[in-house]
Amino acid sequence: MTDFVEKDCQETPLFDPRILLRLDPSKFKAGYKNGVSPLHPGEHLHIRPLSIGDYEKGYLDLLKQLTAVGDVSKEDFIGRFSQMKSCEDTYFIVVIEDLKSGQIIGSATLVKEQKFIHHVSSRGRVEDVIVSDLYRGQQLGKILLDVLVALSQDLGCYKVSLECKDKNVEFYTQFGFQKTEGQNFMQLRFFD
Template identity: 35%
Template sequence: MSEPIIRELRKEDIQNGFLTSLDSLRKTSNMDNDKAIKIFEKINSNPDHIIAVAELGGKIVGSTTLLIEQKFIHDGGMVGHIEDVVVNKDFQGQKIGEKIMKYILEIAKNRGCYKTILDCTDDVKPFYEKLGFKQIANELRFDND
């Protein structure tokens, strides 16, 4: 099997496997194309909102999102927030998630983030710990129903 190309999301990726790969998190592939393009354009207009993708055989098979937050503390330091790490179920177990994570962590480092954080469930904690993440706190969530 060939190596995936890890790069930033492009508009043409939306209907070329990107939305389908997100189905592993929540059904997304049925989203209207115009709506998806509007979301892409809004995200793409913010240099602190980066989506990295894994392209394999001309199709997007995985992705993750990095949000960079400027702080007042740490002398105006930056924090990276990772969200929506996903690999299409048909391509899991091939170290694609690890490659996407290393790519996005390098971006966070190059952008001056003094830390990069994420929330995850217990079943995937070992994956992130293998990459060097450490459990520091507990996630709490408030849903606006």
């Protein structure tokens, strides 16, 4: 569990790192090989909450491998980070840092949406899953998803969902996600 410890979070973390420490490893669903697991992502690799200092550690460049990010100043970043942090028990952005290069090389977001339905329950939404193209195929995507799924259960969500392209359906199936017959993902885009 030492990989989860707050050792590299001198700067403000988005959420309490101890939440990751309390996750139940028996909830992890993916198959792992070569001694890698969510508890041991790999040599020099550390999994933890996003922190403010990650602006300088290439976090936004990583997101640019996923979609348009635009020019986000440090001030913009801190402003958005602070808004997220002030929404208690809502935003859980988990990152993997390569401690050797000091770069963020993987990230995934869990948003806990508060509901009235299902006995004032909450729903988890997985967003913005990305592993740097230099690190793909090293089981890091599996680690991020396993952690977010276990986290959503730990946080009391009645379900967790995500949207993805056809080519990624198989990736998400290994964590228990299923396509729902008769349900569609719809969107109305106002700008990119």
